[in-house]
Amino acid sequence: MNLVVNGKETNITDGLTVSQLLVQENVKMPDMVSVELNGQILKRTKFEETTLKDDDKVEFIYFMGGGSVVN
Amino acid sequence: MLKLEIPAYVFEQMLEQAKAQAPIEVCGILAGNGSKVEKLYKMTNADNSSNRFMMEPKEQFAVVKDIRSAGLEMLAIYHSHPETPARPSAEDIRLALTANVIYLIVSLQDANAPAVKGFLLEDGNVAKVSVKISDSETSCDS
16 A cells, blocks of 8 residues: 655555554654644544545654753 | 755744743744745644643644645644753653654743744654754754
């Protein structure tokens, strides 16, 4: 099955979920990424139950944050 | 030491954004090729805070796609420290999750001499990056 992941054509196993794709893409902290599926941001609660389909376009990106706060 | 070259006009845009929104922290993304910055993207600080920032995912996705379609790379993520030095806080280090980018901090602690410094932040380690402002006498080597 072919997907476009972060702009690159990628071949994956049929039936992979979004969570499984993140593992395959070596995302170390999946709780800290946002995922967009076919142009729509996917709720984190849907990562495990969303099965990817041929020609899906997936984007994932880490949170970008920080600040001068003193813990 | 890695380096980042920022055109003076981009540097000025970053400073102006930081000054205009102080004491709120500002944030953004710099894109370019190699070590040369070509484009600045001002981002919304979703936290609207004086000591924290978090980018909006929707804006992040839009910028990432724009960078890609322009044939550029994400080179740096910047944010301001309105009242503290240009060095990464524990929070900066903890949330430095994006690999292969330079983290820039604009400090307005000294209002008369804003400081900009660059760092590589990976796995809790901090390494300085040389930041050069091109087409300008200003030097912010760190």
